[in-house]
Amino acid sequence: MDWMLLLEWVIKSFVLSLILLGGFAYLTWFERKVLARFQVRIGPNRAGPYALLQPIADAVKLIFKEEFTPARAEKILFFLAPIVTVVPALVVAAVVPWGPDIQIGSYTLRLYIADISVGVLYITAITSIAVYGITLAGWSSNNKYALMGGLRSSAQMVSYELALGFCFVIAILMSGSMRPIDIVDAQRNGWFFLIQPAGAFVFLIATLAEVNRAPFDMPEAEQELAAGFHSEYSGMKFALFFMAEYTKMITISSIAVTLFFGGYLGPFVDQLPFLGPIYMLAKIVALLFFMVWVRATLPRIRYDRLMAFGWKVLLPLTLALVLITAVGILLAQEVNPNLIWITPVISAFAGFFAIGLVDRSLRRKAYAAR
Amino acid sequence: MLLEYAAIGIMILVVSLIGLIAIGLGTIFGPKRQTDRKAAPYESGMTPIGPGIRRVPVRFYLIAVLFILFDIEVVFFLPWAIAFRQLGLFGLAEMLIFIAILLVGYIYAWKKGALEWE
Numbered sequence: 252m253d254w255m256l257l258l259e260w261v262i263k264s265f266v267l268s269l270i271l272l273g274g275f276a277y278l279t280w281f282e283r284k285v286l287a288r289f290q291v292r293i294g295p296n297r298a299g300p301y302a303l304l305q306p307i308a309d310a311v312k313l314i315f316k317e318e319f320t321p322a323r324a325e326k327i328l329f330f331l332a333p334i335v336t337v338v339p340a341l342v343v344a345a346v347v348p349w350g351p352d353i354q355i356g357s358y359t360l361r362l363y364i365a366d367i368s369v370g371v372l373y374i375t376a377i378t379s380i381a382v383y384g385i386t387l388a389g390w391s392s393n394n395k396y397a398l399m400g401g402l403r404s405s406a407q408m409v410s411y412e413l414a415l416g417f418c419f420v421i422a423i424l425m426s427g428s429m430r431p432i433d434i435v436d437a438q439r440n441g442w443f444f445l446i447q448p449a450g451a452f453v454f455l456i457a458t459l460a461e462v463n464r465a466p467f468d469m470p471e472a473e474q475e476l477a478a479g480f481h482s483e484y485s486g487m488k489f490a491l492f493f494m495a496e497y498t499k500m501i502t503i504s505s506i507a508v509t510l511f512f513g514g515y516l517g518p519f520v521d522q523l524p525f526l527g528p529i530y531m532l533a534k535i536v537a538l539l540f541f542m543v544w545v546r547a548t549l550p551r552i553r554y555d556r557l558m559a560f561g562w563k564v565l566l567p568l569t570l571a572l573v574l575i576t577a578v579g580i581l582l583a584q585e586v587n588p589n590l591i592w593i594t595p596v597i598s599a600f601a602g603f604f605a606i607g608l609v610d611r612s613l614r615r616k617a618y619a620a621r
Numbered sequence: 622m623l624l625e626y627a628a629i630g631i632m633i634l635v636v637s638l639i640g641l642i643a644i645g646l647g648t649i650f651g652p653k654r655q656t657d658r659k660a661a662p663y664e665s666g667m668t669p670i671g672p673g674i675r676r677v678p679v680r681f682y683l684i685a686v687l688f689i690l691f692d693i694e695v696v697f698f699l700p701w702a703i704a705f706r707q708l709g710l711f712g713l714a715e716m717l718i719f720i721a722i723l724l725v726g727y728i729y730a731w732k733k734g735a736l737e738w739e
Contacts, residue, residue, distance in 0.1 A: 261635065264635040268632075268635055272639070314646050315652075317654065318644065320660075321660050321662060322660035333644070334637060334640040337636070341636045342632050364628050365628040365629045372699060392662075396663070402677055409692075416695035423702040424705055427705070428703065429699070429703060487648075487651075488647070554738065559737075562687075562736045563731070574720070577713055584706060
């Protein structure tokens, strides 16, 4: 029995990792295609039909590139940094439920690797570890650009982690549990996105900063820092950083879907459990499209404004949203269940108020500069 | 329940193995032509000036310390959020007091200029 359990874990881990890696490969294809369409280009179209073989060609090319270590780098840390970055990016997905239990004969297939009661805490803990990889990569390269890029991106990631943490608190408040499966189940009567739209929106902004995506792609500010923390990396080590960034996009989208967009829930999912992963995938692709869309639309934000936005806007805003949610839940519990719908109204108002304040402060600065 | 953590441990091993295999493939198949020029730190083609690792602005340290403070705050929120439905109004009042105390520190940090990047 124990042997079977061990075998099940190993198979599931391999399958999930390979799915995420395949997802990473085709996410690069997806991004290039979508960005090209945004810019009225065709994009890659040579390798295979619709350039579907492009990711494989890229992988083969990277394998045949030189595995290179600069002379004055810290050899061990330089080697470990890409692995330390890529492991948390993939391992976070272990607690995300991809669908309801599927019964195959006498065997119950559970579509997650671990069902732990503190799943959300686990997610926050593991995503924090990724900061180590980036800081170490920057520091061990013995390069000024890399050092600055690593410091900047680690400062940015820890700053936006606070807003992210409060968004997790909002989801926990509404579901009353830290188990991802319970959180999904609590959304049967309405996605948390509907109850707390501002919270979901802030979560999406904070995830963009957390995975170092545009418009928060400071570490890759090539005009200032060459390539940031991975300036000195080449070949497969560079590929691992790339892999970490894109798999993190996928896993963090899956977390956003679980917390705010109803997870694997959808019509007929109770009768036909295999629909669960399909719904999950559709929602994740929608969020990934949103991320690419943001990249195509918005210019990069200046670093001081980036930090100010994280600390002075998102942190107080999410704190206020936590309190608004708590009051809404309390009113719904004590007075009338329909009063829960006060929450989206007040929180949307709080969100617009924050946007107004940012706008006013920027206008004042522009005026002062003149 | 504790057994589930073993599953995560196996996942970590599997993923580390994938990373090592990826780097191993590159080491086996890639060319190895190290030259002095190539091994020098990259500085946009110029000869590197001074050491690569130098003193860093104290801002980053400040941000790290503030992060630790507020992250611990978030950790205190988590058990409260789970127990909130049982605590009711009492829980809300308690948390308001906690937030009020924290806001004092937050406003102090803001007024002292710890959140500015000039």
